[in-house]
Amino acid sequence: MSVEWLILVESNTTGSGRLFCSRARDIGLRPVVFTHRPDRYPYLRTDGIDTRTVDTTDPEALLLAIAALVEEEGGRAAGVTSSSEYFIAAASTLAHRLGLPHADAEAIRACRDKVTQRTLLSRGGMPGPRFAAAATPAEAASAASHIGLPVVVKPRTGSGSIGVRICRSLPDVEAAVSAILEADTAGLALPTQSSVLVEEYLDGLEYSVEVLDTTVVGVTRKHLGPEPHFVEIGHDFPAALDALEREAICDAALEALRVLGLGWGPAHVELRRTPDGYRIVEVNPRLAGGMIPRVVEEACGIDMVQHVVAKAVGRETTPRPTRARSASIRFLLAGRPGRLAEVGGVERARLVPGVTEVCASWEPGYDVTIRNSFQDRAAHVIAAADDGRAAALASASGLAALVIRFADDGHPEHPTTPADRGTTSYVRSP
Numbered sequence: 001m002s003v004e005w006l007i008l009v010e011s012n013t014t015g016s017g018r019l020f021c022s023r024a025r026d027i028g029l030r031p032v033v034f035t036h037r038p039d040r041y042p043y044l045r046t047d048g049i050d051t052r053t054v055d056t057t058d059p060e061a062l063l064l065a066i067a068a069l070v071e072e073e074g075g076r077a078a079g080v081t082s083s084s085e086y087f088i089a090a091a092s093t094l095a096h097r098l099g100l101p102h103a104d105a106e107a108i109r110a111c112r113d114k115v116t117q118r119t120l121l122s123r124g125g126m127p128g129p130r131f132a133a134a135a136t137p138a139e140a141a142s143a144a145s146h147i148g149l150p151v152v153v154k155p156r157t158g159s160g161s162i163g164v165r166i167c168r169s170l171p172d173v174e175a176a177v178s179a180i181l182e183a184d185t186a187g188l189a190l191p192t193q194s195s196v197l198v199e200e201y202l203d204g205l206e207y208s209v210e211v212l213d214t215t216v217v218g219v220t221r222k223h224l225g226p227e228p229h230f231v232e233i234g235h236d237f238p239a240a241l242d243a244l245e246r247e248a249i250c251d252a253a254l255e256a257l258r259v260l261g262l263g264w265g266p267a268h269v270e271l272r273r274t275p276d277g278y279r280i281v282e283v284n285p286r287l288a289g290g291m292i293p294r295v296v297e298e299a300c301g302i303d304m305v306q307h308v309v310a311k312a313v314g315r316e317t318t319p320r321p322t323r324a325r326s327a328s329i330r331f332l333l334a335g336r337p338g339r340l341a342e343v344g345g346v347e348r349a350r351l352v353p354g355v356t357e358v359c360a361s362w363e364p365g366y367d368v369t370i371r372n373s374f375q376d377r378a379a380h381v382i383a384a385a386d387d388g389r390a391a392a393l394a395s396a397s398g399l400a401a402l403v404i405r406f407a408d409d410g411h412p413e414h415p416t417t418p419a420d421r422g423t424t425s426y427v428r429s430p
Contacts, residue, residue: 003075006313007066008033009082009091010056011041016287016305017083018043019294023306029078029313034065042363056087062094079313085112085159085286086191101314107261108285114156114197117260121280124259126252128280129200137174137181143198144173150201152230155180155193160289160374162190165228166201172228173198189375202279204272207239209253210288210296211267212307212319216250218300220292222270225333229372234330234395237295240388245273252278260285266308268292291329291380298327298356298384326388327356328395332379338406340366343379348401354394357382358402368406378404 006029011017021043024031032050033041036057044051054065066077080095080102082088089109095102110116115133122128130147133156134140144151150168153176158164163180167173177196185192206222221239225231241249253269260283268288270281287293293304301322310317332343343360350358360379362368370376379402383394 003030003073004028004078004313005069005073005075006031006309007077007080007091007094009062009080009087009094010035010084011044012083012289013040016289016291016293017041018047019305020081020083020309021047021049023303023309026306027310027315029309030075032069034062056090059090059093059097062090063097066094066098079309081308081312083287085284088112088286095312101312103264103285104261111260111262111283111285112157114154114282115195117283118197118199120260121256121283124255126256126259126280127276129202131197131199133195134177134198135195137177140177140196140198141170141173144170147198147200151198152201153177153180154197154199155190156195156197157193158190159284160189161230161232162371162373162375164230165372166230167228176228189371202272202274202281204274204279206270206272206281207241207249207278208288208292209250209269209271210292210304211253211257211269212304213265214254214257214263215319216254217296217302217304217319219246219249220288220295231333231373231376232290232331233333234328234392235290235292235295236326236328236388236392237292237299238326238388249273249278252280253283256280256283265311266304289374290331291382294357295327295329295382298382299323299325325384325386326391327382327384328388328391329380329382330395330399331377332381332399332402332404333376334368334370334378334404336406337368337370338408340364340368340378341405341407344403344405345401346379349381349398352381352383352394352398352401354383354385354390355381355398356384358398365407378402 006024021031034052034054038051052065055061080091082091089105092102092105118131132143134143155163165176167176180193180196208220210217219239221236223234225233257263266287268284271278297303302319307317340362342364346358358381381395381398383391385391
């Protein structure tokens with residue numbers, strides 16, 4: 001049988017990148033990751049995934065690499081996609097040039113620019129926060145004065161809450177903008193920014209709507225760590241909403257996708273429930289991060305990653321739930337920098353009733369740097385149960401069994417009680 005290659009342009013460093021390769025194999029595809037640095041993704045060697053070293057920012061180099069792959073190894077390129085938000089548009093462009101299934105690359109690029117996204121949503125009649133772009137700290141402070149404090153400052157492009165913070169004073173605004181514009185892009189894993197987004201703070205509980213094409217798979221309740229950052233520390237699926245609330249939040253998410261010209265493939269739409277109704281935090285033209293696809297699968301049996309992989313090679317599938325239960329995930333966060341000795345207690349956490357998955361993110365010897373983003377997650381615990389409260393309790397109980405040990409002292413960090421992040425490795429959600 002001829003080999004059908006699934007071309008993956010770069011990958012996530014955690015979570016779904018590995019799942020994309022696994023699901024591709026499950027449906028008879030042979031995944032190959034095109035990357036400029038294979039060493040960034042340890043799972044490639046562990047799982048025996050094919051790789052090609054190529055400049056993934058160069059469309060012509062990618063095309064030549066695909067041609068060389070097929071010539072040397074045989075078979076055909078059946079699809080092109082990416083699990084990395086930074087390369088989804090590039091993968092769509094590449095698929096288009098090869099005549100393969102693809103999303104609208106220009107719609108994805110517009111969506112990934114947070115200022116452009118806000119502008120399009122506003123023009124499309126979507127109610128949302130007041131906002132402005134700013135290229136300097138002074139411009140941002142002026143915009144914040146006009147919008148009214150508190151405001152949220154975000155990188156214009158980015159993901160994983162990197163560089164995002166709430167600012168309750170103008171000096172805070174200027175400091176947040178300086179931190180983004182002057183950031184060490186390699187160390188922060190953030191592209192160089194020419195400007196930032198300053199927007200009105202939306203006060204309220206946060207949710208996300210998980211979508212495949214124009215089908216809502218479900219709604220996730222999101223839990224955040226303490227201000228001034230927006231680090232996600234847990235998720236519950238499905239969110240505890242009544243029928244009217246669920247309809248309202250799903251309608252808002254689907255309308256946002258329509259306005260932005262999206263609706264092919266996955267989307268992760270974040271919203272907050274404000275006194276004026278559900279308001280868009282941001283639209284992401286990709287699967288959710290934070291292991292949400294795994295949580296969804298535990299709860300309802302829908303494997304969102306497999307649907308995305310199948311769609312990339314033209315195999316249309318319909319997401320249908322196979323069970324009806326609840327699932328939760330909680331993250332263990334590092335509270336300080338240092339060299340990791342181990343994430344202990346994994347086996348104890350796995351013995352907690354209801355826990356279905358426990359995974360450490362880092363290997364011993366990893367140099368922990370606190371970035372106030374998803375990059376601070378040392379481990380996660382997923383649990384499932386017949387109701388949401390039981391699933392949330394089981395995931396929290398599993399988390400309490402974990403401990404971070406550093407090589408430079410004998411004092412482990414243990415998530416036993418809610419506390420300031422500076423003294424604990426886990427912060428309970430509000």
